[in-house]
Amino acid sequence: MTDLHLPWLELAFLVPLLGAAIASRCREVATGRRVALVFAALTVVCAGGEWIDFVTLDWNATPQHALHDVDGNLHWSRYLVGRELLVIDRVSAPLLPLASWLYFLTILATERTKAPRFSFAGTLLSLAVTMATFSCKEPWALAVLLSLGTLQPILELRARNQPIGVYALHMGCAALLLLVGCCALHYEGVDLLPFAEAPGAALKNPSLLAILPILLAVLIRGGVAPLHCWATDLFERGALGTAILSVAPMTGAYAAVRLVLPFAADEVVRVMGGVALFTALYAAGMALVQTEPRRFFCYLFLSHSALILAGLEMVTAIGLTGALCLWTSSALSLTAFGLTLRAIESRVGRLSLTQYQGLYDAMPTLAGCYLLSGLASVGFPGTLGFVGAEMLVDGAVSTNPLFGIAIVAAAALNGIAVVHTYMLLFTGKRRMSTIAIRISDRERFAIVSLAALIVLGGTAPQLHVGPRHHAAEEILELRRQHHLDTSRRTPPQTPPASAPDILAAGKARRP
């Protein structure tokens, strides 16, 4: 395993933790906000440093079997538990700066009207957990971190005197299923990190009974229908900022990449992909009939999250690359979309989608950002999501043409829903304000910087697609090694592992 030049991973985890401790001691809301902003900015610097360090490493010096795993250089966890806990690879390396940037912008764009009800300490704590989650490949640690990540919304719901039943029930079930799955993996002696820890060691794939609980937990965390009600409930009852940050980094997809994709049987993967595709279509349809912007946003997010899960399960190089690209682009564009919605709410309160609101003249920049980020999320040409969406459809078609049609239909419905809500919120009549309710400078920086990333990424997509393709190849390589080793050890009557075929199918673009 290669070391980063500086302990970026440890810092990206410890800095927000320290910030949370300090922010929790602040009595003034404004002071807490400033502290949170400073520590979130420092986390962005650490995560950005980690990414730059990662991409500038000399890969030629890295052993092939290590699959480009990189850790910090303090090795503290090796002394504690005997293994490296904070490890990144090509899949997770860009996710850390991405997540930290989203947290930073959300804190930055929190207006004074929202600040008293927004927990800055809790948000920094959640940032630390997210950083640790994206730096972790160890099943046990990942299960614990994924469960810890659900505590902040629960605490906030309680602080707002809202019922926590729906969210806690779903997240509790997910945590329990992850625990059961990890126990089963441990019992069966399955090692998910054989190449990193013991090159050449015998690989073992888990049984269906061991993988099913993990799969179910991933489906719950990914908001796959009919296990998605926690998301709508969280958006309706919780603070919008917290809800956005809970879902935007898409830790459910990360769990799928780490805990399911490398070794799940093809049938399991196909079932998961089918369910996710159904959810993408269903949620896109549901987004059309919502009467509240928050629920609409939630369904839009669920549709994208399901599309990403479906892409991950295609196990073809193009489909996986498309899913990973869509992951980044959806996180950016949906966060921009959510922050725009939050900025509107902070000015005029919760709105209804049952009648025209006519807010364009009062907030034209927010209207532009709403449309731009919404269209970017559905893969409009010229935006970051376009190439990812097209690759995803191409990967789906190579798996099953009906899957491709389903993805295109979901994207079309999402596009209609975005413009529909834009027209309901910003047009149809004219609302005038006696005082200025235009976008503030902080919000402008947050939203316009995201919009700039979306447009620049769409103008030069190779910068994004290239590294994501390498990550997809790495996931497929891990899966191939698992299946190759399994096929070597399984008796002849067992159907030959089809992963190489899948891999070949993914790589052979021409008929």
Next chain:
Amino acid sequence: MPPASLSENLYFGLGMAVLLASAAPVFILGGAALLSRGLSERATGRLLHSATVIGLSASIIILAMMLYRGDREVRIVLGDWVHVAHAHHAPPAGPGLPAENTLPHAEDALQKHELADEAGVYHFAVKFVFDRLSVPFAIMTFSLCGVVGAFAFRYLHREPGYDRFFLLYAFFVLGMVMTSLAGTIETLFSGWELVGLSSAMLVAFYQDRAAPVRNGLRVWTVYRISDAALLLASVAMHHLHGHGDFDKFLGHHPLDPATTWPGGDCAVTVGQGLLVGFLLLAAAAGKSALIPFSGWLPRAMEGPTPSSAVFYGALSVHLGAFLLLRFSPLLDQAPAVAAVAVALGLATSAFAALVGRVQTDVKSALSFASLSQVGLIVAEIGLGLRYLALIHILGHACFRTLQFIRAPNLISDFRNIENAVGQHLPRLAAENDSWIPLRWRSWLYRFALEKGYLDAFLTDYLVLPLLAGLRYCNGWERSWTNFLAGSPTAPPASEAELPPPSPVEEPVR
């Protein structure tokens, strides 16, 4: 690689001038809008005027050079926009395909690009083609957009949405130029989507009223269906050939006049031809308002007259026909698709001619007149009369644009004439309809008045059942969530959540 000659350098420079002239206003006006730094009316006018003059001049010079040198096709390849190579896939031995006929600037990129094809990689190329189809279309786009833009500078003077109109107008011009000159289906799709978005937003230009907004949404919905079909066609092309380049898919070779547009050697099987062909036909039907999507066209007349003129009289409504013209070698390989195109075109033409007779406002009547011609053009394409269809498009677009921008004054002029002569002008339409049997007239009148019941059919049998089912699911989900939460009703927007008393007043109008 041979050194680039002067003419090739000139082609490249002029081609880039065309593209940059259409893209620059979008970035300038869009950036100014995002930063809330709107340009003055005069600056906006000058920007768009300059861009149009540069783009049009460069296009005309390219056409003149092509005619003088006898070049039938000029490709400008800017390299790969996206290029991913699969691991364990060895590149092929030997040189790539010959890249003659392509500008030397782009030759290296193209060679790599074609080598990559052989290796089975996935890429999106940025490639533009100037040929007998695209150059007339680009010149027509710049000419008509320039004329209508000049008209709109005065027509929309001091309108509240002046900046918004011209930003969307710039998006439209960029979309049209990209679509016209596209050398790959991805580039064409990008332009196609830009045209769709700007069209829908301009239909809803008068956004203080609900009706234009509703109609804009209807246009957008039909366009999304059309876009979905085009995206599927794009993916199908990628899936079948590993790339979306027209020259490879349609078998164009610049040195061989028989294979440049409208010729070509489309190497697809019958099944593949049918699949891609019908998807393209569906996309064209949505964009050009062919049956059964014709209902959106009169709705689109809610927009300002300049945009109606250039979108639904001239350019946007012909994009479906342009798509079919671009893929005409595919139609030759799939006679079934060509036959359906003929049937669809003739049916649309007859339908539009009938419905147009009962319209009570001039813009709707013009839109259906336009549609009847578009139907004929599609039928011509299906019959293989490609040059006739191209000339028909060019002539019809110019004529209809003139009619549309004349329309605002027409009623006033008619009133003046009637005042001068002291009586109503004769109504010719009623006399011409006398050949229709009396018992059919009321039925046909009703049929035409309801626009063939197409909108009602789509709404009643497709949209409403879908929405009803989704609303049922939504209600069920809410009940389930409330049951889990232990609350009998959905969570209200709590007082704690609401901000301090809203500064927003009630609507002015």
